[in-house]
Amino acid sequence: xxxxxxxxxxxxxxxxxxxxxxxxxxxxxxxxxxxxxxxxxxxxxxxxxxxxxxxxxxxxxxxxxxxxxxxxxxxxxxxxxxxxxxxxxxxxxxxxxxxxxxxxxxxxxxxxxxxxxxxxxxxxxxxxxxxxxxxxxxxxxxxxxxxxxxxxxxxxxxxxxxxxxxxxxxxxxxxxxxxxxxxxxxxxxxxxxxxxxxxxxxxxxxxxxxxxxxxxxxxxxxxxxxxxxxxxxxxxxxxxxxxxxxxxxxxxxxxxxxxxxxxxxxxxxxxxxxxxxxxxxxxxxxxxxxxxxxxxxxxxxxxxxxxxxxxxxxxxxxxxxxxxxxxxxxxxxxxxxxxxxxxxxxx
Amino acid sequence: xxxxxxxxxxxxxxxxxxxxxxxxxxxxxxxxxxxxxxxxxxxxxxxxxxxxxxxxxxxxxxxxxxxxxxxxxxxxxxxxxxxxxxxxxxxxxxxxxxxxxxxxxxxxxxxxxxxxxxxxxxxxxxxxxxxxxxxxxxxxxxxxxxxxxxxxxxxxxxxxxxxxxxxxxxxxxxxxxxxxxxxxxxxxxxxxxxxxxxxxxxxxxxxxxxxxxxxxxxxxxxxxxxxxxxxxxxxxxxxxxxxxxxxxxxxxxxxxxxxxxxxxxxxxxxxxxxxxxxxxxxxxxxxxxxxxxxxxxxxxxx
Numbered sequence: 001x002x003x004x005x006x007x008x009x010x011x012x013x014x015x016x017x018x019x020x021x022x023x024x025x026x027x028x029x030x031x032x033x034x035x036x037x038x039x040x041x042x043x044x045x046x047x048x049x050x051x052x053x054x055x056x057x058x059x060x061x062x063x064x065x066x067x068x069x070x071x072x073x074x075x076x077x078x079x080x081x082x083x084x085x086x087x088x089x090x091x092x093x094x095x096x097x098x099x100x101x102x103x104x105x106x107x108x109x110x111x112x113x114x115x116x117x118x119x120x121x122x123x124x125x126x127x128x129x130x131x132x133x134x135x136x137x138x139x140x141x142x143x144x145x146x147x148x149x150x151x152x153x154x155x156x157x158x159x160x161x162x163x164x165x166x167x168x169x170x171x172x173x174x175x176x177x178x179x180x181x182x183x184x185x186x187x188x189x190x191x192x193x194x195x196x197x198x199x200x201x202x203x204x205x206x207x208x209x210x211x212x213x214x215x216x217x218x219x220x221x222x223x224x225x226x227x228x229x230x231x232x233x234x235x236x237x238x239x240x241x242x243x244x245x246x247x248x249x250x251x252x253x254x255x256x257x258x259x260x261x262x263x264x265x266x267x268x269x270x271x272x273x274x275x276x277x278x279x280x281x282x283x284x285x286x287x288x289x290x291x292x293x294x295x296x297x298x299x300x301x302x303x304x305x306x307x308x309x310x311x312x313x314x315x316x317x318x319x320x321x322x323x324x325x326x327x328x329x330x331x332x333x334x335x336x337x338x339x340x341x342x343x344x345x346x347x
Numbered sequence: 348x349x350x351x352x353x354x355x356x357x358x359x360x361x362x363x364x365x366x367x368x369x370x371x372x373x374x375x376x377x378x379x380x381x382x383x384x385x386x387x388x389x390x391x392x393x394x395x396x397x398x399x400x401x402x403x404x405x406x407x408x409x410x411x412x413x414x415x416x417x418x419x420x421x422x423x424x425x426x427x428x429x430x431x432x433x434x435x436x437x438x439x440x441x442x443x444x445x446x447x448x449x450x451x452x453x454x455x456x457x458x459x460x461x462x463x464x465x466x467x468x469x470x471x472x473x474x475x476x477x478x479x480x481x482x483x484x485x486x487x488x489x490x491x492x493x494x495x496x497x498x499x500x501x502x503x504x505x506x507x508x509x510x511x512x513x514x515x516x517x518x519x520x521x522x523x524x525x526x527x528x529x530x531x532x533x534x535x536x537x538x539x540x541x542x543x544x545x546x547x548x549x550x551x552x553x554x555x556x557x558x559x560x561x562x563x564x565x566x567x568x569x570x571x572x573x574x575x576x577x578x579x580x581x582x583x584x585x586x587x588x589x590x591x592x593x594x595x596x597x598x599x600x601x602x603x604x605x606x607x608x609x610x611x612x613x614x615x616x617x618x619x620x621x622x623x624x625x626x627x628x629x630x631x632x633x634x635x636x637x638x639x640x641x642x643x644x645x646x647x648x649x
Binding site: 054126129130131132134135136138139140142143144146147150151153154155265266269272273276306309310312313314315316317319320321 | 383385435438439442443444445447448449451452453454455456458459463575579580582583585586615616617618620621624627628631632635
C-alpha cells in the first residue's frame with residue numbers, strides 16, 4: 001500500500017458517493033452495475049492475486065446470489081396462493097418447497113451470503129484438501145460453471161430456464177425500478193464496495209494476509225515451514241465466493257434480471273480479465289479495472305458492435321504479455337509487494 | 348426396440364461420443380503434457396478444421412471433397428499452430444494460467460472472425476455417398492441403427508491415436524519429444540533444439556484438432572462457437588486422464604463418453620453433465636493426479 005493510496009481512494013469514494021448528483025440516470029445505472037461487478041473482482045484479487053488460485057467459476061457464485069434475491073423479488077410481487085408467471089407457463093401448479101422460504105426478505109438476504117458461501121466452502125475443501133492445484137483448479141471450476149449454466153437452462157419450471165428470472169415489481173415493500181430506488185441501490189452498492197475495500201486493506205496487512213502470499217509464492221515451502229495451506233486457500237476461495245454472491249444479488253437488483261447467460265463459462269472468464277486489467281493483486285485496480293473495462297465495453301459495443309470481441313481478445317493477450325504489475329509508470333495502481341523469493345533467486 | 352438393442356445403441360453412442368472427445372483432447376494432452384500450455388483456443392482449431400472442410404467442399408462439390416478436406420484441415424491448422432506458438436505461446440512458457448488467458452483471448456478473436464467471414468449460423472458439409480448410409484439391424488436387434496459416418500469418426504479417432512503413438516514411440520522426432528518432456532535442460536544441453544520441438548509439438552496438436560474438425564463437420568454443422576462446445580469437456584478428459592498421458596487421455600475419453608451416454612438413459616442431458624462432473628471431482632478426491640499418474644520428482648508442478 002503506497003502512502004498516497006488511501007487519500008486517493010478516500011477521494012474516489014467521495015466522488016462515487018456524489019455521482020448521483022453529477023451523472024444522468026442511464027450512466028448512474030451503469031456505474032451502479034459496474035460497481036456491483038467490482039465486488040466479484042475484489043474477491044478474485046483475494047482468490048487469484050493473493051491466494052494464487054485462479055477460479056474460472058465465479059459466475060456460479062454470482063448466479064447463486066443473484067437467483068437468491070431474484071426468487072424473493074418474484075415471490076414478493078405475488079398475491080397469496082399464486083405462483084410466479086414462468087412457473088404457470090411451464091404448467092406447474094404448486095410452488096416448490098425450496099422456493100417458499102424466499103418469501104421472507106430476511107431469509108433471502110441471508111441466503112445471498114450463505115448459499116454462495118457454503119457452495120464455495122465445499123468446493124474449496126474438495127479441491128484443496130486433496131492438493132489439487134493450479135490449472136487443475138481453474139479447469140474444474142470452469143467445468144462447474146458450464147454444468148451450473150446448463151442445469152439452470154434445463155430446469156425451466158423452477159429457474160425460468162434460458163430467460164432467467166425477470167419482471168420484478170416490488171422490492172422490500174417499495175415499487176421496483178423508480179429513480180429513488182435506483183439511487184438507494186447505488187449507495188448501497190458503493191457502501192458494499194467501500195466496506196470490502198477497507199476490510200481488504202486491513203486484511204492485507206495482517207499476519208494472515210502475509211501468510212497467504214507466502215503460500216501463493218511457495219506452497220510446498222510453506223508446508224515445510226509448518227503452515228497448512230488448506231485453511232488459508234479455503235478462506236480466500238470462500239471470501240471470493242461470498243463477494244461474487246453479493247455482487248450477483250446487487251447486479252440483479254440493478255439490472256432487473258438474472259439468467260444463465262450471466263453465470264456460464266464466458267462471463268466467468270470475463271470476470272477474470274477485469275481483475276487482470278486492474279492488476280490482479282491490487283484492490284484499487286480491481287475496482288478501477290472493472291468499472292473502466294465495462295464502461296469501455298458499453299460504449300464500444302454500442303458504437304461498433306462487431307469490434308468488441310476483437311478488442312476483448314487483444315486485451316486478454318496484452319494483459320498477460322504486459323501485466324499491469326510490471327508497468328513502470330502507474331505506480332499508483334501497484335500493490336505493495338516485496339519481490340518474491342522466486343524473483344530474487346530464481347527457482 | 349428391445350432392451351439389448353437399446354443397450355447396444357447407447358454403448359455405440361458412448362463410444363462415438365468418446366471418440367469425438369478423444370479427437371478434441373489428444374492435441375490438448377500433447378501441449379499440456381509437454382509444455383504445460385493450456386490452450387483454450389484448441390476448440391477454435393477444431394472449428395477452423397471444420398471450415399476448411401467446408402471450403403474443400405466448395406472447391407470439389409462431389410463426395411471426393413473429403414480427400415481434400417482432411418489434408419487441407421490438417422496442414423492449415425498445423426501452420427496456424429506453428430505461427431501461434433512462435434508469436435504468442437513462446438513468450439508464456441512456465442506460466443500455465445497465463446497461457447489460459449491469452450489463448451482464451453485468441454479464441455474470442457478467431458470466433459468473431461469466423462462469424463464475420465462465414466456468418467453466425469452453421470455451414471454444412473455433405474458426407475460422400477459411401478458414408479451417408481447406416482447399418483440397420485433386424486431380428487432381436489431391430490431398431491438399432493448405426494450411421495456409417497459415426498463409424499468413420501471412430502475409426503479416424505483411433506487412426507489419429509495410433510499415428511500419434513507411432514510418432515512418439517517409434518520416430519526420431521518422437522524420441523526428441525520424449526527427451527524434452529523428461530528433462531528439458533539436459534535435452535537442451537545435449538544439443539536438442541527444444542524451441543523447435545515445442546513448436547512442432549504444438550503445431551501437431553493443432554493439426555490433429557483441425558483434422559478432427561474436418562471429420563466432425565460430417566456429423567454436425569460448423570458454427571463459430573462449435574469449438575467452445577468441446578473445449579470444457581475436453582479439458583475435463585485431460586484432467587481425468589492424468590497430465591500428459593496419452594493412455595490416460597484415451598481411457599478418460601471413452602469413460603466419459605460411455606458414462607454420459609449411460610447417464611442420459613436415466614436422466615436428462617443436463618443432469619448427466621452435473622453427475623459426470625460430480626463423478627470426476629469425486630474421482631480426483633481418490634486420485635488427485637488422474638487415472639494415469641506420470642511420476643515426477645519435481646517439488647512444484649505447474
